[in-house]
Amino acid sequence: MPRVLVTPFMLYESPGPYREVLEGAGFEVVYVPGNRPLATPGALRAFLVEQRIEAVLASMEPFTREVLSGAALKVIARMGVGYDAIDVAAATACGVAVTITPGTNDVSVAEMTIALLLGVFRGFPACDLEVRGGRWRRSALPRLEGRTLGLVGLGRIGKAVVPRAQGLGLKVIAYDPFPDTQFADGHDVRLVGFDKLLAAADIVSLHLPCTAENVDLIDRAALAKMKPGAVLINTARGGLVDEDALADALAEGRLFGAGLDVFKTEPLPADSRLLKSDHVLMSPHMGGLDEESQIAMSTLAARCVADLYQGRWPDGCVVNEALRAHWKWRED
Numbered sequence: 001m002p003r004v005l006v007t008p009f010m011l012y013e014s015p016g017p018y019r020e021v022l023e024g025a026g027f028e029v030v031y032v033p034g035n036r037p038l039a040t041p042g043a044l045r046a047f048l049v050e051q052r053i054e055a056v057l058a059s060m061e062p063f064t065r066e067v068l069s070g071a072a073l074k075v076i077a078r079m080g081v082g083y084d085a086i087d088v089a090a091a092t093a094c095g096v097a098v099t100i101t102p103g104t105n106d107v108s109v110a111e112m113t114i115a116l117l118l119g120v121f122r123g124f125p126a127c128d129l130e131v132r133g134g135r136w137r138r139s140a141l142p143r144l145e146g147r148t149l150g151l152v153g154l155g156r157i158g159k160a161v162v163p164r165a166q167g168l169g170l171k172v173i174a175y176d177p178f179p180d181t182q183f184a185d186g187h188d189v190r191l192v193g194f195d196k197l198l199a200a201a202d203i204v205s206l207h208l209p210c211t212a213e214n215v216d217l218i219d220r221a222a223l224a225k226m227k228p229g230a231v232l233i234n235t236a237r238g239g240l241v242d243e244d245a246l247a248d249a250l251a252e253g254r255l256f257g258a259g260l261d262v263f264k265t266e267p268l269p270a271d272s273r274l275l276k277s278d279h280v281l282m283s284p285h286m287g288g289l290d291e292e293s294q295i296a297m298s299t300l301a302a303r304c305v306a307d308l309y310q311g312r313w314p315d316g317c318v319v320n321e322a323l324r325a326h327w328k329w330r331e332d
Contacts, residue, residue, distance in 0.1 A: 004054065013031055025305070045070045048072075053071065055309070057298065072327050080105060108292070113235050116283070118154055118201060121142055121144045145169030150203065163187070171193070175197045206234045211235035223245055232260075261286060266285055
């Protein structure tokens with residue numbers, strides 16, 4: 001019986017449709033013991049080999065070339081749409097299919113984007129903490145209505161943000177390297193270049209995958225191009241932002257604030273300069289996670305594993321599509 005490892009913490013030892021799918025397809029479901037972290041390549045590889053794991057329903061574990069070449073994996077099914085923790089080229093060379101779960105968490109991330117945006121503009125959680133601490137300071141903060149939201153990335157999640165932002169009275173502009181002009185035209189979204197977006201937006205919100213080409217997309221130069229008093233929102237990937245440069249921009253008062261759900265290193269290190277800023281609203285990479293998305297993501301990831309095991313190709317979910325022509329779970 002093939003063994004599938006389930007790593008997302010919220011699924012630990014829990015029942016649900018995902019488990020029914022996996023067990024119905026003939027898998028033995030394995031969970032990570034609480035005292036056995038798999039955050040390093042060496043630890044992950046050792047566990048995969050020791051437990052004879054053939055598939056992983058994965059979170060953000062580091063599937064490096066070292067891990068992939070040493071394990072007997074057939075599938076890594078990411079519970080989410082980001083896959084920057086996986087060396088896809090190495091996975092392809094090793095014959096490991098990498099799948100994602102598109103369309104399952106768009107609404108959740110869009111809602112988190114709006115929550116961070118509103119929190120920053122309305123001064124939360126600082127206002128709550130002051131009241132709880134016996135302080136009653138009242139000061140005027142900027143109004144959100146009428147401001148310009150610049151979406152860097154107009155894919156599924158960026159598109160989900162659009163009507164929610166417009167419902168708050170925001171004007172929306174967007175930059176995307178491969179824009180959906182039909183969507184933009186139909187939803188009153190003005191497409192602009194990246195530099196123009198930085199200069200025009202009161203709020204810059206990131207909705208791109210993190211690739212080798214756009215690491216530190218928001219660096220010192222980009223931050224310098226943003227409007228004085230602008231706000232940065234990042235619910236995409238921490239690698240898109242130069243955190244030291246952002247900390248400097250906040251400390252110097254060049255930005256009004258930032259709302260961050262993702263960071264370069266997670267959990268965020270205790271010595272991060274961002275923790276010292278009163279102008280950053282943070283959450284622990286929860287943007288794509290609500291009750292509905294958790295069920296949808298885990299179930300689709302499980303179906304991808306089951307489909308591949310049973311000889312079906314999960315269209316639209318496989319990242320390394322080049323494997324399709326010759327991929328098999330086991331060689332004849």
